Amino acid sequence: MLEIRPYKIGDEAGFQKLDQLVEIHPWNRRNLANWHWKFKGSNPAGEPIMIYADNNGEIIGHFAAIPMKYWFDGVEVVGSHSAAMMIDPAWQNKGLIKFVADKLIKELEEQKIPFTYGYPNDNAYDLHIKLLGYEDVTMQRLFYKKMKNNRDNIPVPTSEGLNWQKIECFDDRVNALWDSAKNDFKVIVIRNSAFLNWRYLDRPDVPYYAFGAFNGDILEGYCVLKLYQDENVLRGHFIDLFTQDGNSDCGRFLVENGLQFFINGKVDEVTLWMQGSPFFEDILKECGFSIDGVSGGGWPGATRPMICRLNINQEKYRPRLNEKDWYFTMGDTLEIY
Known part of the structure; x- marks a missing residue:
């Protein structure tokens, strides 16, 4: 039956x-x-x-x-x-x-x-x-940067006072960052330690690499990176990027050091999604990213549709x-x- x-x-x-x-x-x-x-x-x-x-x-x-x-x-x-x-x-x-x-x-x-x-x-x-x-x-647009055999890709981190550190476990420092930054955003997944640890560091089948931009013991921003072998192409992904909106020094520091991680890993190209942040989009363009590549899912070109179903209170949620x-x-x- x-x-x-x-x-x-x-x-x-x-x-x-x-x-x-x-x-x-x-x-x-x-x-x-x-x-x-x-x-x-x-x-x-x-x-x-x-x-x-x-x-x-x-x-x-x-x-x-x-x-x-x-x-x-x-x-x-x-x-x-x-x-x-x-x-x-x-x-x-x-x-x-x-x-x-x-x-x-x-x-x-x-x-x-x-x-x-x-x-x-x-x-x-x-x-x-x-x-x-x-x-x-x-x-959804795919931000793309070709890396192999391109000397211009080598970033020069410029943010004084920030230190690049690997994050083994997200703790109260990311909660403090989230609390200070959350009201910069109208709609955003809650990026506290409980979510970030489950989403990235608990996942058993895919390794992610989390790094923080630290000013002393204060976390000003973080990024999550991934390496992916697609046949003959080694691809780097910026899976997540987060700092206070307008913190340009930290935003550039995260992108530049993330690119250095990918250069050290000898990747061929780097891709990411970035929606709802003109601030980060400007930094990505400064670092040589463009809308390019193949978005996947059977969709040709560098875009694929993001869709949403409004289950209740459509008049409240649709405008945002x-x-x-x-x-x-x-x-x-x-x-x-």
């Missing part, structure tokens, strides 16, 4: 089997360790909503929403990030995904989670927009959920980077 239901203990095995059947690309593959981190880890926003399609004990469909704590116009709210929409190929084009998604949306509405965002691949975009009520937010007001980096998506 076909049943559309929430997660039950042991579903992760069927999830993995379905993922291997549906997702044929080689990038950022899910594994069981990733599943436990993402769906059963120490996310400070709470547990995700997971909806499964079960046909006589076989998992044939899945769609989830992962809660994310946001700072929204000076108030903490819990939004969500959609994840892992999958249907067994034998059941595709039969309307099953609509039943799975409708149950997920009903749960989101009942839990009063106001918005759910995501980055669908080219095959899933129309489904989200036409059937599930998602709306376009923006075409845009590329100008919504600060967003690669690390604010849990499915791609």
